[in-house]
Amino acid sequence: MSGLGGGAAFERLGPDRWHFQHGPIDLIVDVEGDPEAQARAIAGCWDEFQGVLPGLVQELPSLRRAVDHGTTLRGPVARRMLRACRAFADERFITSMAAVAGAVADHLITGFDQPGIQRACINNGGDIAVYLAAGASFRVGICSHPERTDTTQSTGVPLSGAFTLDQHAAIRGIATSGWRGRSFSLGIADSVTVLAADAATADAAATLIGNAVNCLHPAIVRAPADQLKDDTDLGSRMVTVDVPPLPMSAVDSALLAGRVETGLWRARGLIFAAAITLQGRMEVVMPVSRPALFDMAAA
Numbered sequence: 090m091s092g093l094g095g096g097a098a099f100e101r102l103g104p105d106r107w108h109f110q111h112g113p114i115d116l117i118v119d120v121e122g123d124p125e126a127q128a129r130a131i132a133g134c135w136d137e138f139q140g141v142l143p144g145l146v147q148e149l150p151s152l153r154r155a156v157d158h159g160t161t162l163r164g165p166v167a168r169r170m171l172r173a174c175r176a177f178a179d180e181r182f183i184t185s186m187a188a189v190a191g192a193v194a195d196h197l198i199t200g201f202d203q204p205g206i207q208r209a210c211i212n213n214g215g216d217i218a219v220y221l222a223a224g225a226s227f228r229v230g231i232c233s234h235p236e237r238t239d240t241t242q243s244t245g246v247p248l249s250g251a252f253t254l255d256q257h258a259a260i261r262g263i264a265t266s267g268w269r270g271r272s273f274s275l276g277i278a279d280s281v282t283v284l285a286a287d288a289a290t291a292d293a294a295a296t297l298i299g300n301a302v303n304c305l306h307p308a309i310v311r312a313p314a315d316q317l318k319d320d321t322d323l324g325s326r327m328v329t330v331d332v333p334p335l336p337m338s339a340v341d342s343a344l345l346a347g348r349v350e351t352g353l354w355r356a357r358g359l360i361f362a363a364a365i366t367l368q369g370r371m372e373v374v375m376p377v378s379r380p381a382l383f384d385m386a387a388a
Contacts, residue, residue, distance in 0.1 A: 097139045107131060111142045114193060117212040122222075126205025133200045134211075141166055141193055152185045153322035160185070166196045173289035176359055181297050184322040191264050191292030194218035198261075198288075214271055216264040216295075218288040219254060226255040229263060231282050231364055252284070260361055262288035266295035267366075268329035273314050273321065277332045277343055278302035278367050285360045294360045301350035302365055304343040308333045335368060344372045 097111040105127070109116040118134060120127050144164040145152065151162055152170065156178040162171045162185065169192035170185040177183050194211040198218035201209035208225040211218045219227060230251045254260050266272070267280040274296075281299040285291035310331035314323035317330075335343075344367055351363040351374040362375035 097142075099135055109135065109138050111138065114138075114142055115214055116194070116197070118197075118209070119212075120201060120206060120209040122207045122209075123205035126203060130201045130203060130206055130209070134197050137197060137200060141196070145189070152189070153320075154184060156183055156185055166192050169195055169289050173287070173293045176290065176357075177293055177297060177354070180353070181300075183293060183297065186322045187296040188289040188293040190214055190216035191218070191262060191288030191290070194288045195262065213288075216288050216292045217262070219261045219263070221254065221256045221261075223256055226253055228253050231265070231280065231366070254284075258361075259286055260284045261286060262291040264288055264291035264295040266292075266299035268299070268332060272296070273317070273323055273328035275300040275323075275326060275328055276303040276347075277309060277329055277335075278347060278365055280366045281347065281363060283360050283363045290359055294354050294363070298347055298350045298354070298363055298365070302343050302347035302367060304335075304339045304346070306335055306339045308335065332368075340368055340370060343367055344370060348372055348374055 097109070100108045102108055105119055105121050107118040109118060116138070118131070120130055145166060148162055148164060148167045151160065152167060154160070156171065156174045158175070160171055160175070162168050167185065170188040173188040173192065174183045174185050190213040194213045194216055195218045198209060198211050198220050201220040206220065207222050208227065209220040210227060221227070228251060262285045263282065265280050265282045266274060267278045268274040268276065269279055276299045278299045281295050281302065283291040283295040283298065285294060309329065311327040312330050313325040314321040314328045315325050317328065344365060347365045351360070351365070354360045355362070355374065362373065365372045
């Protein structure tokens with residue numbers, strides 16, 4: 090892996106894939122197109138990437154506070170985070186950090202909208218921004234239990250579901266949240282995958298839907314967030330530490346809460362669809378009339 094100033098590093102993983110890393114930001118960048126356009130777009134993305142983390146660090150105190158209509162932020166990624174989260178703030182507690190991974194991906198994907206690029210995606214720990222030129226599409230899989238993946242096999246990751254994005258579906262952001270992920274969750278979903286117009290909005294919505302997939306059961310282990318991580322933006326809110334096998338009634342109750350939350354944000358026009366997985370069950374909330382090539386059936 091090659092590194093440049095400030096600890097940012099990159100590695101070419103294949104003809105169309107790169108790995109960018111800087112502190113907690115860890116990206117897989119895929120881009121297909123004319124080699125000259127590909128090289129130009131990757132160089133521009135790398136140049137822009139190196140300034141992302143320093144810019145966010147400068148505004149961390151504000152990013153960790155609850156969003157309200159008086160909140161102002163300066164940097165381009167921070168503003169994307171705030172804009173995405175403000176759409177949810179009248180109904181729910183949310184900080185701009187709920188959209189950080191998606192906003193980083195959104196910010197960097199803009200550089201791939203240029204002649205010669207057929208398609209590109211930036212995967213920031215499961216929160217994905219997509220660029221599609223005319224005729225291009227992506228097939229995307231949902232893996233709710235990545236810890237079960239056998240990396241010694243060549244057959245691929247076992248999927249809980251899959252969907253296809255094409256140029257005509259106005260979906261350019263995918264995000265996944267859940268108690269098993271990198272960030273804390275108030276809920277018990279194994280995963281919540283959300284499709285939206287951009288990755289920052291999908292990221293914020295996945296966080297809130299993941300929080301809503303919940304029930305009261307004495308076997309669920311929870312702890313105050315600030316006892317697990319000093320600099321959390323959740324304060325002393327109780328976050329999920331472990332979810333043992335639950336009775337069917339508890340799973341039904343939690344999935345229903347997730348469907349209701351998803352329906353709220355779909356009705357507001359903020360998201361297109363969501364797939365919720367919990368202990369072997371998958372619930373999909375999506376439009377009755379689906380865009381072409383868009384299906385979210387369990388694989």
